[in-house]
Every structure is written in C-alpha cells, then in structure tokens.
Amino acid sequence: xxxxxxxxxxxxxxxxxxxxxxxxxxxxxxxxxxxxxxxxxxxxxxxxxxxxxxxxxxxxxxxxxxxxxxxxxxxxxxxxxxxxxxxxxxxxxxxxxxxxxxxxxxxxxxxxxxxxxxxxxx
Amino acid sequence: xxxxxxxxxxxxxxxxxxxxxxxxxxxxxxxxxxxxxxxxxxxxxxxxxxxxxxxxxxxxxxxxxxxxxxxxxxxxxxxxxxxxxxxxxxxxxxxxxxxxxxxxxxxxxxxxxxxxxxxxxxxxxxxxxxxxxxxxxxxxxxxxxxxxxxxxxxxxxxxxxxxxxxxxxxxxxxxxxxxxxxxxxxxxxxxxxxxxxxxxxxxxxxxxxxxxxxxxxxxxxxxxxxxxxxxxxxxxxxxxxxxxxxxxxxxxxxxxxxxxxxxxxxxxxxxxxxxxxxxxxxxxxxxxxxxxxxxxxxxxxxxxxxxxxxxxxxxxxxxxxxxxxxxxxxxxxxxxxxxxxxxxxxxxxxxxxxxxxxxxxxxxxxxxxxxxxxxxxxxxxxxxxxxxxxxxxxxxxxxxxxxxxxxxxxxxxxxxxxxxxxxxxxxxxxxxxxxxxxxxxxxxxxxxxxxxxxxxxxxxxxxxxxxxxxxxxxxxxxxxxxxxxxxxxxxxxxxxxxxxxxxxxxxxxxxxxxxxxxxxxxxxxxxxxxxxxxxxxxxxxxxxxxxxxxxxxxxxxxxxxxxxxxxxxxxxxxxxxxxxxxxxxxxxxxxxxxxxxxxxxxxxxxxxxxxxxxxxxxxxxxxxxxxxxxxxxxxxxxxxxxxxxxxxxxxxxxxxxxxxxxxxxxxxxxxxxx
Numbered sequence: 001x002x003x004x005x006x007x008x009x010x011x012x013x014x015x016x017x018x019x020x021x022x023x024x025x026x027x028x029x030x031x032x033x034x035x036x037x038x039x040x041x042x043x044x045x046x047x048x049x050x051x052x053x054x055x056x057x058x059x060x061x062x063x064x065x066x067x068x069x070x071x072x073x074x075x076x077x078x079x080x081x082x083x084x085x086x087x088x089x090x091x092x093x094x095x096x097x098x099x100x101x102x103x104x105x106x107x108x109x110x111x112x113x114x115x116x117x118x119x120x121x122x
Numbered sequence: 123x124x125x126x127x128x129x130x131x132x133x134x135x136x137x138x139x140x141x142x143x144x145x146x147x148x149x150x151x152x153x154x155x156x157x158x159x160x161x162x163x164x165x166x167x168x169x170x171x172x173x174x175x176x177x178x179x180x181x182x183x184x185x186x187x188x189x190x191x192x193x194x195x196x197x198x199x200x201x202x203x204x205x206x207x208x209x210x211x212x213x214x215x216x217x218x219x220x221x222x223x224x225x226x227x228x229x230x231x232x233x234x235x236x237x238x239x240x241x242x243x244x245x246x247x248x249x250x251x252x253x254x255x256x257x258x259x260x261x262x263x264x265x266x267x268x269x270x271x272x273x274x275x276x277x278x279x280x281x282x283x284x285x286x287x288x289x290x291x292x293x294x295x296x297x298x299x300x301x302x303x304x305x306x307x308x309x310x311x312x313x314x315x316x317x318x319x320x321x322x323x324x325x326x327x328x329x330x331x332x333x334x335x336x337x338x339x340x341x342x343x344x345x346x347x348x349x350x351x352x353x354x355x356x357x358x359x360x361x362x363x364x365x366x367x368x369x370x371x372x373x374x375x376x377x378x379x380x381x382x383x384x385x386x387x388x389x390x391x392x393x394x395x396x397x398x399x400x401x402x403x404x405x406x407x408x409x410x411x412x413x414x415x416x417x418x419x420x421x422x423x424x425x426x427x428x429x430x431x432x433x434x435x436x437x438x439x440x441x442x443x444x445x446x447x448x449x450x451x452x453x454x455x456x457x458x459x460x461x462x463x464x465x466x467x468x469x470x471x472x473x474x475x476x477x478x479x480x481x482x483x484x485x486x487x488x489x490x491x492x493x494x495x496x497x498x499x500x501x502x503x504x505x506x507x508x509x510x511x512x513x514x515x516x517x518x519x520x521x522x523x524x525x526x527x528x529x530x531x532x533x534x535x536x537x538x539x540x541x542x543x544x545x546x547x548x549x550x551x552x553x554x555x556x557x558x559x560x561x562x563x564x565x566x567x568x569x570x571x572x573x574x575x576x577x578x579x580x581x582x583x584x585x586x587x588x589x590x591x592x593x594x595x596x597x598x599x600x601x602x603x604x605x606x607x608x609x610x611x612x613x614x615x616x617x618x619x620x621x622x623x624x625x626x627x628x629x630x631x632x633x634x635x636x637x638x639x640x641x642x643x644x645x646x647x648x649x650x651x652x653x654x655x656x657x658x659x660x661x662x663x664x665x666x667x668x669x670x671x672x673x674x675x676x677x678x679x680x681x682x683x684x685x686x687x688x689x690x691x692x693x694x695x696x697x698x699x700x701x702x703x704x705x706x707x708x709x710x711x712x713x714x715x716x717x718x719x720x721x722x723x724x725x726x727x728x729x730x731x732x733x734x735x736x737x738x739x740x741x742x743x744x745x746x747x748x749x750x751x752x753x754x755x756x757x758x759x760x761x762x763x764x765x766x767x768x769x770x771x772x773x774x775x776x777x778x779x780x781x782x783x784x785x786x787x788x789x790x791x792x793x794x795x796x
Contacts, residue, residue: 012590016597023602054582055155083585086578105588108597 003027005046005065007037009055013104017050017081020108021115036059037053038066043074049118050088050111053082053093061096068097077118081106134208138533148194171453175239194633205706219247226254282422285313289429299437303334311336314419316407320348322355323395323403329404330355330624332436339381348690351377355404355436359394364420366391368412382408388530389413393424395431402431429472460560463546464493468513480539493558505529505539509558512543516556520545526563526589576775579743583625583756587618621755628757631690632742635764642684642768644792649679649713649720656692657711663700671696673711681720681789682768688789691765694758695724695785702783716792719771725784731777739775762787 004026006017014030021028021055029044031037037056041049049067051060077099082089085103093101100114220289222239227767237258239251266412276465289306296302303321311319320335330347332339342785346351354376358365367373367390395403405427415423454461460477465471469492473485483496494510497503508527515523522544529539545615546555594611597603657671663673699709703726712723731739738744743756759775766787777783 010586010589012594012618013586016590016593019607020597020602083582083589085581085585104585105592108593108602109600 001025001027001042002117003029003046004048004050005029005031005037005041005044005079006050007031007034007060008050008052009034010052012078013081016108017111020112024112025115026119028117034060034063037063040074041067042070042074045073046076048079050079050081050094050115053080053084053089059089061093064093064096064098079111079114079118081111138205138208141205145198145201148197150485152194179224215243216396218242219251223247223251223254226258228238228693230258230261235265264483266298281313284613285309286425286429291428293429293433296433296437299434306430307334307336310405310423311407314391314407315409315413316408318382318387318408319406320346321395321403321405321430324401328427335404336743347377353377353379353395354390354494355393356407358392358404360399362394362396364391364393364415366415366420368414385410391415391420391423393420393427395427395434397428397431397435399515402435405430462488462493462560463555464513464558465555466517466553468493468517471498477560480531480537480562481529502529509541509543512541513556514559516543516545517553519698520547520551520553523599537562538567539563576742580625580629583743584622587622587625590618591622625757628755628761629742632757632764635761635768643686644682644684646680647683647685647688649722650675650677651680652685652688652713653692653713653722655697656689659693660696660700663697665707667700667703667707669700669703669706669709670708671711672708676713679713679715683789684790687765691762691787692722692724694762698758699726699728699783702726702731716788719788721786721788723784723786725782727782730779730781730783731775732779736775736777740773 004017004021006014006028008017008030009032011032013030018028018030029040029046033041034052034055037051037058039091050065053060060080060082064080067076067078068074078097079100079102080093080098081104082093082101082102090101090103099118102111102114123775156288160531166753175655185293219242220717221286222310226237226239235258241251241255242247266331288309292302292306292309293299307319307321310316316336318336321333322330323333325331325345328349329345331343332341332346332351334342347356352375354365354367358525366517370378370390389409389412390406391403391413392406394401395405405423407423411568426564427608429526441584454472454474457474457476460474460483462470462473462481469490470488473488475485477483477485477488481496488496494506496509497506505527512523516520522527522542524543525541527539527541528536530536538561538563542559542561543556544559545553546557548554594603598608598611653673657673660671663669696709703709707726709724709726712725714721714723735744740759741756742760763773766789770790770792771788773785773787775783775785
C-alpha cells in the first residue's frame with residue numbers, strides 16, 4: 001500500500017485529505033508541525049509528499065528544497081497544495097522541484113486522481 | 123562856461139556887426155573927407171549946380187585921397203581877415219558836431235548802445251546831438267528789455283526742460299508709479315504754481331478714478347466722476363484738447379466734484395491724456411485766484427499729461443507683469459513636484475524648491491549645470507541616463523516623453539520618480555527648451571503594491587476556508603464520508619463559511635473607516651455602562667472557559683465617541699483575550715483618565731504573543747504564526763487599530779509569551795459636535 005504524507009497547519013485540510021485517500025486505500029500520515037516534517041518524512045519513507053506552502057515553522061518551499069537536496073529522498077514526488085494562486089508563485093514552486101502545484105480551494109477527487117496517477121506511474 | 127560862451131558869441135556878433143558898420147562908415151567918412159577937402163561935394167547936391175572944382179580941392183583929391191586910401195587899407199585887410207577867421211571858427215564847430223554824430227551813428231551800428239555824445243553847442247546841432255543821445259538811450263532800453271525778455275524765455279525753456287528731464291527721469295526710473303506719483307504731481311503743481319492738482323484715469327467702465335492728487339486724499343483709486351457725468355476732465359477728453367476756465371463760478375456746464383466745489387477755485391486748466399488715440403484720463407490744475415495760461419504753457423502741460431499717461435500704462439503693464447511673474451513663481455515654487463527647465467543646450471535654466479527634496483539639487487546651484495551631469499559620476503547612473511533620454515527626445519523630436527526611474531536620495535532612500543519631459547515651444551513651433559517634471563511616485567507605487575498585496579492576501583485568506591466548503595461538500599456529495607462524520611464535516615463547513623463572512627464584513631468595516639465614508643455617530647459614552655455591557659455579552663463564553671473577567675468601576679468616567687465602534691473594539695479585544703488563553707484565565711479591564719484622554723487597558727494572563735509577531739499583529743490578515751494556535755480572520759486587531767485611529771487615539775500592545783498580553787488604547791477628549 002502506497003503511503004502519502006501530508007503536512008499542513010490547517011487541521012481540517014489534513015482531515016479531508018486523510019479521509020479521501022484512505023477511502024482509496026492509500027495510507028496517509030498527517031503532520032501539522034512543519035518543523036518536524038523533514039525528519040518525519042525520512043523516518044516514515046512515504047511514496048509521495050503533499051505540502052502546504054505557508055506554514056509557521058518551515059514553509060513548503062523550504063521543505064521541498066530540503067527533500068530535493070537529500071539524496072536519500074530527493075526522488076520523492078512532492079505536491080504543493082497551497083492558497084497562493086499567483087502564476088509567479090506556481091513558477092517559483094515548480095522551479096524548486098515541485099511535482100504538482102495545486103491551488104486551494106481544491107477538489108479532493110481531483111487530488112486523489114493526481115495522487116493515483118503519480119503513484120501509478122511510479 | 124555856457125555863459126562865457128554866450129558872452130564870446132555876443133562879442134563876436136557885436137564885432138561882426140561893428141565891422142559891417144565900420145567899413146561902410148569908413149568909406150562914407152572917406153567920401154566926406156574928400157568932399158570937405160574939395161568943398162564942392164557938400165553944397166553941390168543942395169544947389170543942384172555943379173561948381174567948378176578949386177585947385178586945393180583938386181589937390182586934395184589928387185594927393186590926400188590916395189594917401190587916405192593907403193592908410194585905410196591895412197585896416198580893411200585886417201577886418202577881412204578877421205571875418206574869414208571868424209567863419210572858419212564857426213564852421214569848425216559845426217564840423218566837430220557832425221563828426222561826433224557820425225561816430226555816434228557808427229557806434230550804434232556796431233552795437234554800442236551805451237554811446238552818449240557830448241553836447242557841444244546849444245544850437246540846432248546841440249539839439250540834434252541831444253536827440254541822438256535820447257534815441258541811443260531809448261534804443262538801449264528797448265534792447266535791454268528785449269534781452270531781458272529773451273533771458274526770461276530762455277529761463278522758462280530751461281525750466282521746462284529741467285522739469286521734463288526731472289519728470290522723465292523720475293518716471294523712467296520708477297517701475298511702480300505709486301511710489302513716485304506724489305513727487306511727480308508735486309513738481310507739476312509747483313511749476314505751474316497751482317493750488318491743487320489731480321490726475322484722473324479711466325477704469326474699465328470709463329469711470330474717472332482718482333489716480334493721484336497733491337492733497338492727501340483717502341479716495342485714491344476711487345471713482346470721482348461716473349461715466350455719464352460731464353466734468354471738465356471728461357469735456358477735455360471729449361474735445362481732445364486742453365481746456366482752461368477763467369471763472370469757474372460762472373461756469374455752469376460742468377459737474378464739479380464736491381471737493382472742487384467746496385474749495386471755490388476760481389480758475390482751472392485741464393489737459394486730456396492720450397496714448398496714441400486712446401484716451402486714458404486727464405490732468406487738472408486748479409487755482410484759487412485768476413490764472414491766464416499762455417498757449418505754450420498749455421502745450422507743455424499737454425506734454426506732461428501724455429508722458430504721465432505713457433508712464434501710467436507702462437507702470438500698469440509692469441505691475442501686471444510682476445504680479446503674473448510672482449504668481450507663476452509662487453505656483454512653481456509651491457508645486458509639490460520638482461520642475462526643472464533646461465535650454466536647448468541641455469543646461470538648467472531654473473529649478474524649484476521641490477527639486478531639492480526630490481533630486482537633492484539646490485535650485486541656486488543647479489542653474490547652468492548640464493542636466494545630464496546633474497549627479498556625480500556613478501551616482502544614480504540609471505536615473506541620469508533615463509533623464510538624458512527624455513530631454514533628448516523632447517529637444518530633438520519636439521514631443522513629450524515619460525519615464526519611471528529609480529533613484530537613491532541623498533538620505534539613501536530608494537524612491538521611484540516619474541520623469542515627464544515636455545518641449546517648450548516658441549510661437550513659430552521651434553523648441554526653445556524643455557520643462558521636466560519629477561514626481562516622486564514612491565507612495566503611489568507603494569499604494570499599488572499594497573493594493574496588490576491586499577488582493578493577494580484576501581484571495582489567499584479566502585482560499586483556505588473555501589477549501590473546507592468546496593472540498594468537504596464535494597466529499598459529502600460523493601458519499602466519501604461516513605454518516606457519523608458528516609455532521610462534523612458540516613460543522614466545519616459552517617464555521618469556515620462564517621469565518622469567511624466575518625472576514626468580508628471586517629474587511630468592509632476597515633475599508634469604510636479608511637475611506638472615511640462611514641460617518642461618526644458621536645455621543646457621550648458612560649465608560650462603566652459600556653464595559654459592563656460588553657462583559658455581560660461574554661457571560662456564556664467566559665463561563666465555558668471558567669474565566670475571571672474583572673473590572674473595578676471608575677465613577678463618572680465618560681468620553682465622546684461612536685458607541686457601536688467602541689463596543690466592537692472592546693468585544694474584539696475581549697474575544698482575543700479569551701480565545702488565546704487557557705481555562706481559568708484572568709482578564710482585567712481598567713479604565714482611567716490620562717491627561718486629555720480616557721485610557722482603557724485590557725490585560726490577560728493568557729498565551730501571549732511572540733516577539734516576532736508583535737510588530738505585525740495589527741496588520742491585516744496577520745495571524746500570529748509563532749504562537750500556540752493560529753485562529754481568527756487576522757483582521758480583528760487591524761480593525762481595532764482603525765477604530766482607535768478614527769477617534770484620534772492610540773493603541774499599544776505589550777506581551778510576553780506564556781505570561782499574557784496587555785493592550786492599551788486611548789480616546790482623546792473632544793466636543794460632541796466636533
């Protein structure tokens with residue numbers, strides 16, 4: 001079973017994604033504290049990471065850069081699920097190695113499709 | 123002397139007469155003697171018969187007569203000589219007199235009018251000489267009179283010239299006629315010996331205004347004669363010639379200003395003033411006594427009038443020009459934007475005060491500097507380049523150009539300047555320079571940036587609650603959610619919906635306060651009542667948290683404010699205190715007078731705000747990121763700050779994480795109807 005790790009400081013977002021993915025038989029690990037996310041990713045070894053951009057401790061972008069620069073996990077697909085909807089934001093995100101850039105509000109169904117697609121390709 | 127001459131002359135005449143008697147007498151005597159001797163000569167005429175001559179008689183006749191004649195001859199000769207000498211003596215006297223007269227005539231011819239001839243004789247020649255002397259004296263007197271008159275005339279001409287020169291130099295030197303008008307008309311008054319002089323000039327409606335007078339009148343620039351009134355001045359203007367009045371008392375044609383009428387002036391002279399053919403006013407001289415004006419005096423007065431007219435017009439133009447220049451200078455100097463003009467060579471002609479603020483260029487130092495070298499090398503290079511470009515386009519192509527350029531001020535601030543260069547075009551369309559406007563648009567840029575930021579923030583902040591509403595609804599509809607969890611989802615949807623709605627209303631409140639459209643509903647607010655009401659509205663919430671909200675009443679404390687707004691402010695602050703505190707927290711509210719204001723303090727012993735968050739905590743959408751939890755819309759404190767600001771007060775937040783937060787705000791005193 002594939003494992004997806006979701007990091008977001010908004011509890012109901014985590015709850016939504018967890019409920020949606022779990023129903024599709026995808027294992028979900030959620031985390032609100034971005035400061036602990038990097039270690040958790042390394043520890044949990046997920047197949048895909050979904051990150052919020054704006055988080056108090058560590059931003060999704062910084063976290064992505066850390067993932068990409070760590071050889072052990074640099075291959076991980078990283079989704080950015082964010083309220084930052086500007087084109088320039090998306091460009092910046094993609095430059096940092098984001099696999100998919102999804103803006104809030106989002107359709108959980110669409111997210112699931114993207115996750116399945118990415119995991120299937122893998 | 124004269125008597126002596128008379129005696130000599132009498133003696134002479136006597137001698138002549140004596141000679142005239144003696145000579146015939148001598149001949150008679152001789153004849154008698156001869157007769158006696160002959161004895162015949164005596165009786166013969168009586169007898170009528172010729173007696174025969176005796177021998178003695180013949181002897182006497184033949185011997186005595188020749189001897190007698192011989193003896194008489196020297197006397198006769200002497201007498202003749204004497205008569206001859208006498209004639210010479212008399213003719214010489216006549217000649218001397220004639221010669222004297224001739225010399226006198228020549229002297230007269232040569233211009234020597236002082237000549238007086240000696241009267242040698244008391245005869246006709248003496249009379250002629252006397253007459254000559256009288257004539258010479260009369261001639262001299264007449265010549266002297268003529269010379270005196272000439273001198274007077276010359277002096278008057280000189281005076282007139284001096285007067286004209288003085289007037290001209292005064293008028294020529296003065297730019298503002300007001301300052302010298304008194305002097306000028308004083309000069310004219312003295313020159314013509316007038317008792318009063320005034321100068322009236324037309325206004326736009328052709329009323330005659332008082333421009334100047336020799337009396338200190340308070341009516342300067344006021345109407346003396348309205349358009350329709352026929353005054354002497356108006357008459358002179360209509361007639362286009364000087365008018366003199368010998369007896370004003372008997373003159374009934376003209377309307378007289380009360381000032382003139384009261385003084386009972388007897389005579390007057392008025393000259394109209396023209397510039398070309400345009401009448402501009404009149405100059406009037408009034409005399410208490412009689413005054414006859416000569417033609418040339420009036421002419422001179424006319425000249426003065428026209429000089430004054432020209433000077434007045436010139437002065438008016440000058441004053442207008444000065445005012446216009448002052449106005450444009452003031453406008454230029456008052457302009458908030460830097461205005462800098464350059465000539466065709468690109469050298470600065472002028473710069474206003476704002477240039478110092480915006481470009482750091484002192485106006486007095488800038489003149490003459492090439493605009494492309496306005497800054498030191500390597501200083502604001504990009505800006506300099508863009509400015510040069512704009513000026514070149516305006517100069518070479520004769521069309522306006524605009525550029526936005528960044529520059530660093532002398533204080534080291536980065537500002538955005540909008541450079542607008544426009545060609546200065548002469549009437550013939552030729553470019554004579556460029557006027558450059560430098561506008562510091564940093565503020566506009568900042569506002570633009572803030573607007574963009576706000577739009578981004580709003581859209582960003584709306585996206586998160588919308589995610590719950592959109593995503594969770596979708597999942598419920600798709601049947602992704604188990605029944606027991608649906609309610610939980612719906613509650614989240616509802617609360618996020620409410621959060622959105624609150625954000626919208628708070629945003630609108632802030633916008634309304636900022637734009638000042640929402641009017642103040644000011645009234646006196648009793649502080650105790652207000653705080654009690656607010657605390658009461660939190661009864662349920664505080665009970666849930668078992669919070670202790672304390673307030674010690676402060677009697678008679680009140681202020682003028684918008685009750686609804688202040689209530690909202692207190693509710694927001696109290697809600698924050700409750701939200702960001704644990705159960706059993708203590709919240710204290712304090713109200714007191716602080717100088718000219720009422721200060722209200724709300725303090726709690728809650729979680730506090732991190733030091734990083736404090737500077738931003740009143741920014742819109744800013745939610746404490748470093749604290750325990752992020753809650754709310756991020757607009758509550760921003761709104762509080764706006765409410766305090768609109769009341770003219772200040773808000774301050776002090777806080778320490780883990781210990782609590784203290785928020786102070788003041789509402790300054792004001793009048794209710796302020």
